[in-house]
Amino acid sequence: MMNALERRSTFALSSIFALRMLGLFMIIPVFSVAGQSYQGATPALIGLAVGVYGLTQAILQIPFSLLADRFSRKPLVVLGLLLFALGGAIAAMSETIYGVIIGRAIAGGGAVSAVVMALLADVTREEQRSKAMAVMGMSIGVSFMVAFSLGPWLTSLVGISGLFWVTTIMGLAAISMLLLVPKVTRHHKNYQQGYLAQLKQVLKMGDLNRLHVSVFTLHLLLTAMFIYMPSQLIQFADIPLASHGLVYLPLLIISLFFAFPSIILAEKYRKMRGIFLTAIGGIILGLLVLIFGYESKYILLAGLGFFFIAFNVMEALLPSWLSKSAPIQSKATAMGVNASSQFLGAFFGGMIGGQLLLLNNTAMGWSILTGIAIVWLLISFSLAQPRYLSSLVLRLPETKQTDEWTSQLLAIRGIEEVVVMSDQQFAYVKIDKQLINEAARQDLTQLLGKDVAI
Known part of the structure; x- marks a missing residue:
């Protein structure tokens, strides 16, 4: 909690x-x-x-x-x-x-x-x-x-x-x-490098690039859908444009009941990759429903509902996975590339959505978006399960300078980062449990003056 x-x-x-x-x-x-x-x-x-x-x-x-x-x-x-x-x-x-x-x-x-x-x-x-x-x-x-x-x-x-x-x-x-x-x-841990070298390091990481492709595609599909969907809600569901917010909001609320349990399952039981791929499958399912059932009001809304549930799961998982996979010293840089990908996806989604309106073939339009989602799924299959870190909450020492204390912590094997909140007088210590050995535990016990459960 x-x-x-x-x-x-x-x-x-x-x-x-x-x-x-x-x-x-x-x-x-x-x-x-x-x-x-x-x-x-x-x-x-x-x-x-x-x-x-x-x-x-x-x-x-x-x-x-x-x-x-x-x-x-x-x-x-x-x-x-x-x-x-x-x-x-x-x-x-x-x-x-x-x-x-x-x-x-x-x-x-x-x-x-x-x-x-x-x-x-x-x-x-x-x-x-x-x-x-x-x-x-x-x-x-x-x-x-x-x-x-x-x-x-x-x-x-x-x-x-x-x-x-x-x-x-x-x-x-x-x-x-x-x-x-x-x-x-x-x-x-001090990894001094120039701005360009830092950006190159982030751009060379395969799994990070797959996450950038994911957020690009997710927001491409979302933007294209919101351009392509309104006319169909008017034509096939007989819902006027002024009432479309009343359609989206309940679907969003319903999606929360599915999204939060999925996120807890992904984090607590370390099933992030499986939930991630399942969410892409949910987006594909929603789009497939729209291909074959867009002329029915309730099937149209069901397809939109599947899409929303999967979208909100992805919206929560992507930044969390990114923060786990990004190098500690380049976390914001990786998120910056990801955010740029998100906005570019929305830009291209707007362009594609506009072109779909010119098709005069609704099923073909949804088929094109489904094809994009299937390619995304294929790219994502090679994602590896992210590294899971754990956090300790420690009081700041009264007898030592904070910088000296954090340096001693970071010298211990398995401790990746220390985030100090001086006003609250405590720190989050982020640990890779797979790297912690008995010697590291002893070093940590000696530094803190007490046993710490890891």
Whole structure:
């Protein structure tokens, strides 16, 4: 069970994610119409105004994450949120479509998704990581549904410029949530290397690349589905566009009842690879149902439900697996590459979804997406089970300097990282139990002055 600090930090960091995503998603259902009021607006420029945020996110995730592996993560999150708020303000004050594009690009420049996830990994024990990541994944899904319902309503009240001001307020509000997250100092075995060498090391790791392919494909399929699905809900399920949020939200809630037990099974019984592959199979099953049953309202909703259940399992497992597989000293960098892959997947998913609408063959469209998911499954079969670390919670010593104490800990075989929370006067010590031998246990007992169960 998560302790009070983990619960508080998970709530705060998930809220930061949710507030950013709300600001992003509320624009999507209204801007294709409301954007026409700007000077110089064309369909292509309106599309660019919506999509440029994702492009700058994809480009800048890696630079932000490289910095986050060397410097304190919290100031970088603040910088990213200030850019997000500034971009919203510029878009709000713009009268031309070009001003909106610039504002959206600057907002996307606050590319700190990977930094927030790395910070969450710092402040949670290894055994509780999947739960924390699951909550963060769910917050993204819920913000998506809420945004699609709130966006049109808020626009009718405050207009499109007012909606951009709301995103600025959300960005500033997100900064205040960082007050709930403890200050941490990370200590690990010293692997000094340049920025380029660090990035190359991450990009050469096969399993990490398979996880990047996974998040790319997952968000490609999600984005394509949300472009392709609405017209079918209207045509075959007789559900008007304004009510689609009422379809997605119950399906999201139902999916939670399946997602959390799956995550616990993956973590507690070390079945992550099996659950991961099963979730990809669930996505394929949902898409197969849609190929053959899209003309029936209830089969259409069932296929969507299978997809949502599997999607939310994947959304929780991916960052947890990534944090286990990434090198300790390059955790944020690996998450940055993964976040860039996620945004690129959404970008290409939007392009593919638009092309599917031009097919005039619904079954063929779902078949194409199913084919993409099958290729993803084949690529993922070569994933190895991730390494499982354990965490000890230790009080900071009163008689020694913290830096000296952490150096002595890291010299012990099997201890991979020490995350110090000086304000709370304790540290998370991350251990690879497979490397701990009797000599290491004796060294640890001597350093702590007591036996520790490992």
